[in-house]
Amino acid sequence: MPEQPRPAVGGAPTGLIPSLVGIRGYLSLVVVAVHLAPFAVAMVPVTAAFFLPVWHHGYVALDLFFVLSGFVISSGYARTFARWPGRATFGKFLWARLSRFYPVHLAVLAAMVAAVLVSRAVGREIPHGGNLTWDLLRQITLTSGWGGAHSLTWNGPVWSLSAEWACYLVLPLLLPLVQRLRTPAACLVGYLVACAIPLVVYSFIGFDDGTITYGMPLPRAFGAFLAGAALYQLTTVSTRIPAWLGRMTGALALVAFLAIVVASNLGVSTMFALPLIGLVVPALAQRRGLLDHALSTRTSMIGGEYSVALFLVHVPWILAASLLINPRTFPGPAWGALGIVLLVLGAFVLAWLAYVLVERPAQKWMRTLVKRAPGAPAKPVEERVEAAVEHPREGERAPSASAGGARQATDGR
Template sequence: MSLAGPAPENLRALTTMRFGAAFWVVLFHYWPALSLAGLPGLVAKGYLGVELFFVLSGFILCHVYLRAAGEGGFRYGSFLWARLARVYPLHLATLIGVGVLAGAATVAGIGIDPNILSWSSLPANLLMVHAWGFAPQASWNHPSWSISAEWFAYLLFPVFALAFWKLRTRPRTALIASLGALMALYAGFEALAGFPLTQATIHWGALRIVPCFALGCATYLAFTNMALPRAGLLAALSTLAIVAASALQLWDGVIVALFALLIWSLAALSRQAEQGALTVRWLNGRVGVYLGEISYSVYMVCVPWKLLAVNAALRVFDQGDGTLPLLVWLLILACIPLIAAMTYHLIEKPSRRAMRDWAMRDWAGSRNARKGAITASDKAVKKAKLA
């Protein structure tokens, strides 16, 4: 399958990139609380950090599972359990956290958005289908809508895998088709719905992930089949192009297409690093990789922390227009990675390990039971023959 060298086990540069995507979303959520005039174009496009995650998700899942799916070694149940172990414990913890914070604020007489505690939306949130049109309100830990969208893509992964396995030797076709479908869907959806698909959450979030996930799958085929010269330069240029396109408020489809080039070039840098070539050290360094590992926690705690910290700070430092002084705002922002590190080590990582260990023990027990049953059956057959 690969014409450009073996795919590395750990794409460290992409892990580092995840933190940048998460913090882009954080800035989008927190900027309105800052007492500075205007909203920079780059920050205003921060919602596209979710699209970057979606493209990356398609790429990484193909990196890990596509060959097994194509060659018949893919276990759908094990795959879904692994993905559930990855996302659900922290989703549940932050949902409960938002409920506790909102309930405490209500008791204390602090005004909050009444939609936060939307009990009619709770079942959909618990089942992670609140981005499928089943939640009447954007409620609880609202950013988790994207986790619901991810769950939709996980459930459909065998369909993606089948399509892209058939295209595994035609990466250019896969890329062109994926980009064309993405552009057509973006343009068509906006014409029909009156707003961009990239700004959909609870009602069209499941659709929002589909073109990005497919683009990530196609990018993986390009990565495994086509050598990318000057990967470091292309990574830098694609980053600058994303920043410039965002600052200039260009069409979202253009920026999402640039995400594919960024991911491809960073993956190529990881390959070069594994083959001993010099690369940008900070992308593969411990600090960057660690920040990338906690990026899911960064994303999931940003709104609960905002509800607590920003509302509390506004009671003391309100500038009179619902904004905070720069220093206070920066301190609140700086706490997010620290809180994310705590939730990563106390909730996300141990829960994931516990769920996977439980599944392994259950699988081992079932296998031993089957062996025991087969052995007993064999003994019975032998006895019958002797008789």
């Protein structure tokens, strides 16, 4: 018989989990470093020792994003999607997810289209502009990450949001299946099978960047998202295993990092480290240890709250700024280092502006257009995160371990 869940350390999450907010910011920084790497190495070649490994292997941060999203979306909507919720409830769920990133996405995309048109008018070209027909339509409709593309166009990182959106669209089919895992052993097997989905698929068709980002990225997204859902299901049927993971959070993170290093040195995809990396998420959910404390600070949570904006603005900014900030205009190590700093600072400033001027007001406006879906959290996820960022002690206070409280984990991205 499965262990009965009970309100103790090691059970299902029962409140806002600050570390799962904070980790988003650090994962976004890894993604920024991946896309900054070729520009940094070109301007300051000595930085290659740091940036080249990040460039070639840091993409695993996105896989952890997918696991994190599967875990927290399952936490927030497990009861809502235990059976078909109805079109109205499902539509309100999708609307809530869109409010998290779509307004910023459209604003950044519009700015990028304008910048590309202006640069072409003056005889310049921003790389990876894409065309104004099919490529642009796929960006607007969030289908650029559904496979079949020949390259990353316009705002390249949007492929991952598009793939995650595909996961949301089939969530009413996925969660009831995951919830049929009623024992710890079944949940762990389900987790390993989910992790194996991208590994098996890409072992046949290749782990190259093009395949896993725009050629056929959905196996990667669905596999990691399902893995996160299986890990949350584990916390609902077992207290012992999650509690043990919580006591080993720091060690798990270290082993996961070493697995990435070993995979990179062996010349295999760091995606093979996914089964170890994913375990960090339920471990952090137990809210124990130094790593959890470090990721739960106000600074970390602010970074997590700004992560969507940073994720969406940094590549368009780097591509546009590279017309002025490049090895020719910033020659030598000293000027090159300054150029790297300007690229990073510019991304941070634009992320802050996008959050303050677009993301936060648009979220609040979109939430006013619909009533709360039956069974959904009483207070929107984003409001709880904002409260935790502004008043960390209040935000970290978990409510009672009720069914409603168990739906108060934060968004994965």
